[in-house]
Amino acid sequence: MLERIYKAQSLMNAAYETLERQINIMEVCGTHTVSIFRNGIRSTLPKGIKLLSGPGCPVCVTDQGYIDTVLTLAERDDCLIATYGDMIRVPGNMGSLETKQSSDNVTVVLSSEDALQLAKDNPDKTIVFVAVGFETTSPATAVAVKEAATEGIDNFCILSGHKLVVPAMRALLSGKNDKIDAFLCPGHVSVIIGFGAFSEIVEGFGRPCVVAGFEPLQIIEGLGEICRQLAKGVAELKSIYTAVVTEQGNTTAQKIIDECFDVADGYWRGLGKIEKSTLKLKDKYSHFDALKRFNITETPGEEKKGCRCGEVLCGLIEPPQCKLFAESCRPESAIGPCMVSSEGACAAWFKYDREKKQN
């Protein structure tokens, strides 16, 4: 293993010597961020290689307006909110789902199937599934919606906050942060969408895109491959997560997404409104769309005062540059979502990389 690490490090060194400047590589996925911190990878990187944590944590990129909509629905006696655990502590303007959990109308689920089961078990309530996540979770949501339609489970609906990864990368390079030299692309999402999906970033923006798994060696070798390309002055599309990622991805899952969802413009925390970046239920499933059922209009929400999660998500600042970090914003009293989610950049910095004096 050490030999492979040394080889990757020498590629990184060579790139820094060739470019004679700092190299900024964004890891898009929150799971990569956590693995990088948990394995102490930053401490092993040669001089001049900087990792930026990107907009790949589903909870973090969810717009404040969406959070507030969920909290509004949680106020209703006729609703039962079914949510993934990561979402429950995200604060909105009216507390968080965790503070509302005591009122018995918020339930943590581990899958969309669990949410559907809740609907079957609670026929007198409308179950609102807080459907967030990238292409990794949207197929499961689609399956639940189709099942609800087939079985006629009318008291089930979803509030779609599903997002697409590639449009966010495009938006970053189109204005928010053009200092990104290359992307370490998400392993899980690529299983679904296929590594071919990143070709528009490679071809359109000339940035290397390398898909890697989550083991530390995969990440280091992914960074090595990126640096090899940068030193050579080329941008290529490559997957080193060959065990599970193909160029085409999981076409069955893609088909299910296409059957249920339309691609639409949508709001992201930090990135604002991005064209063709979110998934909305198709008209034929509008009965299961919480927005339509409860006649809600989507509006972008305002971020909490002083919270710089938006800039963190774009790789513009590192968490310690936010004045709230580790002061008023801590995991037990999080102000921004990047501190709430276990995959958030702020939580990872707080947990694994705070300087000792901040202990």
Place this chain on the structure above:
Amino acid sequence: MKTKSDKILLAHGGGGQLSDELIRHHIVPRFKNDALSELADSAKLKLSSESVCFTTDSYVVKPLFFNGGDIGKLSVCGTINDLAVAGSKPVALALGLIIEEGFEFELLDTILTSISKAARENKVAIVTGDIKTVEAGAADKIFINTAGIGERISGVDLGFEKIAVGDKIIINGTIGDHGMTIISQREGIKFQSKLKSDCAGVGGLSYQLLTKTKDVKFMRDPTRGGLAATLNEISRGSGLSIEIRQADIPINPTVQTAADMLGFDVLNIANEGKFVAVVSPESADKCLNICRGHQLGKKASIIGEVVERSDIPAVEIETLIGGKRIVQMPYGRELPRIC
């Protein structure tokens, strides 16, 4: 004529005939010993040591039954372990049961049998106890409290102040087994697994360790908060920084996989049959050998050492790839990740 119900009634805690039947038919025969048989208001104990350790813990685990144990075994082992790592030989336990009305007698009997078995195996006596029943909904099936007394082992005096730079950190086996077993069996997480709780009383092993060597400085059982919490407590309590090596921490591969799937850090996951021992560098190998010679220490390992005195003591880990990071005090329950 038998008037037995197959479920616990409120009257079973009422102090009358049903209470008496419950105690005489279900409790006393299982825990038979002189102190208990008197059924007095307090147990009278004869101890061989002038100095004792005394502790209490309450058990509310859900599910009640899990692979490797149940709430009964846990309530005995957990309290024994607290006594053991304080440098004592556990001798007697008090058993308090709070039972929800409607709880099945069959399950209660299973739990009581398990308590009795764990007590016998760990050579402690259940010498006194109490039963309360509460209305349906006022408790979740059954809660157990045990309090325990241990005779302090002569010549053994453990404490943070004994710990010095250079001391080695030993753990008696794999970490995270109990916590991941419970999480996996909880409603909702249904993946197939070969996970098994490490629930066990470490009193026998710790007694050997403390009597065969004189260089154990401190011991603690890494339960809630896992190894990360215990090492941080040791670091803060002693004012000394600790470095551990990931490569030397024994972890069952199934536990690691389950933790990875759910986004948990195994260092933060609870154990119920483990201790961390801080020992002098000279005696580290001997301590390790004692552990490895015992059923509960076969996979014991020296996982790191105490490195420096510091105003801001911290725990650091060297990762498998040679990187370094801080091991924080866990900050509460971890939530499963969503993708």
